[in-house]
Amino acid sequence: MAQLNREEEWAALMQAAIGGDESAYRRLLDQLSRSLRAATRRGFAQFGAAMNDVEDVVQDTLLAIHLKRHTWDQSQPLGPWVRAIARHKLIDSLRRRGRRVEVPIDLVLDLLPAEELRSDLDRQDAERLINELNGRQQTIVRSISVEGNSIRDVAEKLGMNEGAVRVALHRGLKALAAIHRKGDGE
Amino acid sequence: MKTDDLIAALAADAKSVSSPIGRTLALAVIGGAVGAAILFAIMLGMRADVVSSLSSPRFLFKFVFTLSLLGSALGLMWNVARPGAIPIGWLLALAAVPVLLAAGSIAEMLTVPAAEWGRRLTGANASMCVVLIPILSALPFAALLLALRRGAPSHPMLAGAVAGLVSAGIGATLYATHCPDDSPFFVATWYVIAAAFMAMLGAAIGERFLRW
Numbered sequence: 150m151a152q153l154n155r156e157e158e159w160a161a162l163m164q165a166a167i168g169g170d171e172s173a174y175r176r177l178l179d180q181l182s183r184s185l186r187a188a189t190r191r192g193f194a195q196f197g198a199a200m201n202d203v204e205d206v207v208q209d210t211l212l213a214i215h216l217k218r219h220t221w222d223q224s225q226p227l228g229p230w231v232r233a234i235a236r237h238k239l240i241d242s243l244r245r246r247g248r249r250v251e252v253p254i255d256l257v258l259d260l261l262p263a264e265e266l267r268s269d270l271d272r273q274d275a276e277r278l279i280n281e282l283n284g285r286q287q288t289i290v291r292s293i294s295v296e297g298n299s300i301r302d303v304a305e306k307l308g309m310n311e312g313a314v315r316v317a318l319h320r321g322l323k324a325l326a327a328i329h330r331k332g333d334g335e
Numbered sequence: 336m337k338t339d340d341l342i343a344a345l346a347a348d349a350k351s352v353s354s355p356i357g358r359t360l361a362l363a364v365i366g367g368a369v370g371a372a373i374l375f376a377i378m379l380g381m382r383a384d385v386v387s388s389l390s391s392p393r394f395l396f397k398f399v400f401t402l403s404l405l406g407s408a409l410g411l412m413w414n415v416a417r418p419g420a421i422p423i424g425w426l427l428a429l430a431a432v433p434v435l436l437a438a439g440s441i442a443e444m445l446t447v448p449a450a451e452w453g454r455r456l457t458g459a460n461a462s463m464c465v466v467l468i469p470i471l472s473a474l475p476f477a478a479l480l481l482a483l484r485r486g487a488p489s490h491p492m493l494a495g496a497v498a499g500l501v502s503a504g505i506g507a508t509l510y511a512t513h514c515p516d517d518s519p520f521f522v523a524t525w526y527v528i529a530a531a532f533m534a535m536l537g538a539a540i541g542e543r544f545l546r547w
Contacts, residue, residue, distance in 0.1 A: 212345070315351070
């Protein structure tokens with residue numbers, strides 16, 4: 150019952166997000182990130198992969214959810230769609246880390262909020278990724294994410310118009326996803 | 336960057352959402368088909384007896400084949416463009432297409448003396464068929480691959496193969512109105528070779544091009 154409610158809540162939040170509601174979107178991504186973290190940890194444990202890459206996969210998955218959200222069929226629940234993306238990214242990352250993944254992974258995505266699992270080790274890799282962005286994209290992505298500025302603030306500070314900042318942010322996020330995809334096989 | 340920081344950036348980018356993948360695919364199918372039809376009109380055109388052929392079951396059977404290939408591949412494509420499981424129903428629908436061809440070929444065997452079979456199989460235009468169907472498929476094929484790249488296929492190779500089949504379905508439907516060979520033997524051989532070629536080409540390209 151709780152699960153069903155959560156499914157509906159997720160779908161409603163994503164619908165609002167697609168309509169441009171930033172705070173609904175932030176709430177959804179926050180909830181999803183917790184579920185994804187727990188699911189990815191279980192996936193890594195199943196294949197004996199080092200836990201310090203978990204956060205990298207979570208971020209890769211969140212980026213994919215973001216960049217592919219127009220592939221969600223709004224008449225369907227959100228959970229299976231998220232799970233399929235998470236599974237895809239998990240398998241991808243395990244393969245890149247040299248794990249043989251032939252058995253289909255049955256990824257269980259907790260619909261209930263998971264407790265916070267996080268370690269500072271998780272962050273190093275992600276920090277390296279943002280450094281690979283080109284100058285302007287890096288400035289803008291870092292300013293909005295790490296420093297928590299709004300688009301308007303950034304536009305003012307850089308003497309750009311807001312539209313240009315939005316475009317650069319979107320391109321920066323796409324570039325981040327591409328950097329993830331490229332991977333480095335460690 | 337902490338994950339919470341990434342989420343802040345993603346939320347700030349909330350308004351960047353692209354048009355739904357279904358619409359992108361529909362535009363690619365329509366645009367590709369129109370392009371292929373124009374190319375067909377310039378290059379080949381329909382055969383002279385196309386109207387009187389409408390009463391020929393062999394002529395009509397060609398379209399039973401090409402349109403069922405097109406329809407089932409389209410249904411499959413709409414699903415493989417999104418992340419998730421492959422829908423078994425559409426796979427079965429696609430698998431029914433060769434069964435249909437086998438049934439048509441059996442009917443041909445029963446109605447045509449065996450001495451005729453070889454000539455019907457080779458037809459007048461076998462090599463043209465194998466070359467022209469892929470040429471007519473090229474535009475929809477390119478449009479569909481670009482559209483699928485905006486999707487998120489869990490199986491990029493399969494998605495590419497399906498794009499190949501959809502475009503072969505379009506190319507073959509057009510070509511069938513030009514091609515003088517109507518025997519199911521001919522269709523089951525040369526049309527199938529052309530479609531299989533497009534599917535393999537799509538799989539080979541899709542494996543890399545459709546990764547995400």
